[in-house]
Ligand SMILES: Nc1nc2c(c(=O)[nH]1)N(C=O)[C@@H](CNc1ccc(C(=O)N[C@@H](CCC(=O)O)C(=O)O)cc1)CN2
Ligand SMILES: Nc1nc2c(ncn2[C@@H]2O[C@H](COP(=O)(O)OP(=O)(O)OP(=O)(O)O)[C@@H](O)[C@H]2O)c(=O)[nH]1
């Protein structure tokens with residue numbers, strides 16, 4: 001097994017930079033770098049780090065973290081360096097010279113999984129925690145990283161194993177007068193487990209949006225005031241505004257937080273028969289973005305007749321009608337929220353409406369555990385097999401289906417077929433984690 005190292009903190013100038021290393025040579029590497037006597041395990045100690053030639057690399061806080069009680073489960077160490085690029089590069093070179101190699105993205109956590117320190121779902125929680133931008137996302141990620149889904153899967157798997165044992169007893173001792181109620185009991189417990197898993201999928205549905213964030217698209221005719229609305233909502237001049245129709249061509253994105261969910265607001269090209277191919281591409285992208293968005297703001301300016309392209313958006317799922325330029329007066333379309341980017345009137349109300357939509361799309365369920373497509377697909381797979389078990393015409397087929405349901409849960413935690421998913425899961429990681 002190689003001994004790996006990586007910068008665990010963000011690259012660039014910083015007060016402190018942490019290089020972590022893990023693997024069987026960690027102890028020797030640490031001794032080579034900072035002298036014969038290792039600090040006591042898990043105790044921070046100040047040491048002068050020296051290159052092989054004797055040149056001082058840094059005066060650093062070092063941690064000796066012997067396995068198996070370390071993050072990776074292996075002998076590990078941390079070097080808390082002065083955060084300059086030259087110091088980090090120098091220590092990295094020294095470690096490479098001594099035989100360690102730079103870690104791949106996620107390799108520390110991959111080793112933690114392989115050494116049984118955490119399962120695959122907890123590792124995914126670690127990724128989500130690194131990606132989390134809002135407190136709500138962090139709470140959900142922490143529940144996953146802390147083994148919430150590990151525990152839930154263990155409970156489901158234990159019940160399934162019990163069911164399977166009873167089902168197999170039914171097959172084995174068919175002629176020996178097992179209580180007739182046993183078969184009914186297995187059927188009842190299978191249905192109860194399936195109902196519970198279904199409830200959980202439903203309750204955690206919003207979790208996927210909490211994790212991924214929301215996509216809000218602003219659509220409307222040229223000059224409707226879309227870019228002005230974007231700027232008013234984010235409180236800065238994110239997009240160019242001008243009196244000329246057709247100003248915005250590319251999609252302009254800005255980030256906001258809506259009721260704890262990170263959201264991307266996308267300003268788009270005005271919808272019309274385009275004058276040239278560049279604008280046509282802009283309109284195509286605008287419509288495409290509208291199709292994919294969680295929420296569409298259809299912008300109709302007050303005092304102008306509504307245009308067909310924008311009217312066509314209304315009535316689609318998750319479409320809010322915004323009557324822009326309300327300061328100009330004129331009729332407000334029914335059901336529309338009147339706003340003025342110029343005076344700021346109505347912007348707070350629109351924001352509150354968006355937050356309501358966010359809560360509706362991602363109800364705060366405490367901390368959802370089934371919040372990743374992979375997790376939800378695995379539970380649906382297990383449910384499909386439970387359905388097969390319930391419908392099975394023969395006891396043997398019922399046992400087979402229960403076994404498959406158990407395997408689906410095993411794939412979820414990485415206990416079964418881990419190789420198949422490991423690379424995909426760890427591809428999302430950053431280096432040093
Ligand atoms: N400096 C530093 N900070 C960090 C980490 C790290 O690796 N290093 N972490 C990295 O993600 C997170 C903390 N997670 C960790 C999880 C387990 C162990 C660990 O060594 N567990 C052992 C011993 C626990 C103990 O001290 O009693 C164990 O569970 O046996 C360390 C960090 C966040 N902060
Ligand atoms: N009176 C008034 N004028 C506004 C308001 N919002 C935008 N405008 C004006 O309307 C014109 C067009 O605004 P934009 O925000 O660029 O419109 P747009 O929908 O992004 O236009 P395109 O990018 O061309 O599709 C500009 O002259 C703005 O100053 C408003 O609330 N009140």
Ligand SMILES: [Mg+2]
Pocket residue numbers: 226227228239240241247248267268
């Ligand atoms: Mg614009």
